[in-house]
Amino acid sequence: MDQLLVMSRFGYMFINVLVLVLSLMFLKLLLRCWILPVRAQKKLRENGFSGPPPSFPLGNLNDMKKLKTAMVMVEKSKSSTIINHDIHSTALPHFALWQQQYGKVFVYWLGIEPFVYVADPEFLSIMSKGVLGKSWGKPNVFKKDREPMFGTGLVMVEGDDWTRHRHIITPAFAPINLKAMTSMMVESISNMLDRWAIQINSGNHEFDMENEIIGTAGEIIAKTSFGVKGENGAQVLKNLRAVQFALFNSNRYVGVPFSNILAYKQTLKARELGKEIDGLLLSIINERKRSLVEGDDHHDLLGMLLKADKGKFTATELVDECKTFFFAGHETTALALTWTFMLLAIHPEWQDTLRDEIRQVIGDSEIEYNKLAGLKKMSWVMNEVLRLYPPAPNAQRQARKDIEVNGRVIPNGTNIWIDVVAMHHDPELWGDDVNEFKPERFDGSLHGGCKNKMGFMPFGFGGRMCIGRNLTTMEYKIVLSLVLSRFEISVSPGYRHSPKYMLSLRPGYGLPLIVRPL
């Protein structure tokens, strides 16, 4: 009898505790998914930020999806031979439409996360001047998602940690160190061109240039970051690509509560691959540390970090920085080159102009780092390509404090989405020829004559500007010099111009080009 009484009391207590725990969980959920977003929306409205009305729990994701689908239908009905550089309304139709309705600064919602959208360089300039580095960071909503790619590498760290990381890494990108990477790059590119020559000899002149360049750029970034040689290196490269595929080639509902559960297969796969990459990179790092003691020299970024580092980075931090170099530097550089080949293929006069310049600056000698700065017109072409087709089509921040811009407050916790494609294609900033390929607009002007300096930002802005931009410029110039010295290119009739926003800005159906030896 007593025993029964004790058991029923115990059961009663258990149920009470369970109810309490479930109620607390429910309240937390209510606060996170409903009360806080409603409060944020009210504050943003009070501060004059309007935008498309969100619905629960998707925010504006459904509108975005519908507009994209409608745009795909419109595109399918168009002639496939037209190459139009006015890409904002086709690649990002939701932003183009909302801009017309709400202006260049408005609020939209990814799930329960508010984003202040900015396509006004003046607003951006005032905002970034008033913001101390610590008042904003990278959106938490993306951090978890991209953890297997960047970990706590430079792209993701904030505050004092960011200052420390940036301080240690900056010297690795110094010209003297980049110079030592020239031969690694020349080797990979020459291998690719020799493959092309063999294929052309066998009668096949058509290449998917995006595939070709992504493969070679991946090899180069892996070599220049941590030395891809050996079995471990090759396996790291393979896994890094697989992580990217698992994370971004699927429909993910960023900002929607429990969306990770919906995409749990990809999330788990990315985490597993991420762990495997960490293990492989760790063994490369340990091997390097041993060989450094024995006096071996490695001219890649990891080698430079290990030499300069003297224990300033933990092993995990070193692993994360290697992954960061790969993910931040691989596709961006490859896409800059891919879009360049598309534009040069439809502008043979610019192929000739660059060939003349290469002949004058480099001649028949081997490519040397010091000579690359002399390729001025090539720099104009690079800037113009990055303007029309920016491989990093947006930048994001999250307010860590209330941020005031012209008397309007962006509340702590709000995300900020800077639309680089919109600013690069804005006729009010660039003039009526904004959608024309005119590299000469960069002759004597670092900002291509844009009315506001912040209107041209392919490498970001402020203290967080891309640390790898000199490395990219170097690779870009070496690739173009070697390709244009041996081949001429034209567009294949199979090319369908359809730039798509998939985290980066890439050709929707690849880039088939016809390549002929000179």
Ligand code: HEM
């Ligand atoms: C065409 C090529 C490239 C483009 C368009 C590009 C673009 C950008 C942009 C826009 C940012 C700023 C992001 C932000 O403000 O949130 C950035 C940052 C960064 N990039 Fe690049 N990038 C390129 C190549 C590279 C390369 C080759 C590397 C390294 C090997 C690299 C490493 C980084 C890193 C580590 C950051 C973070 C810097 C920081 O937060 O302090 N990037 N890049």
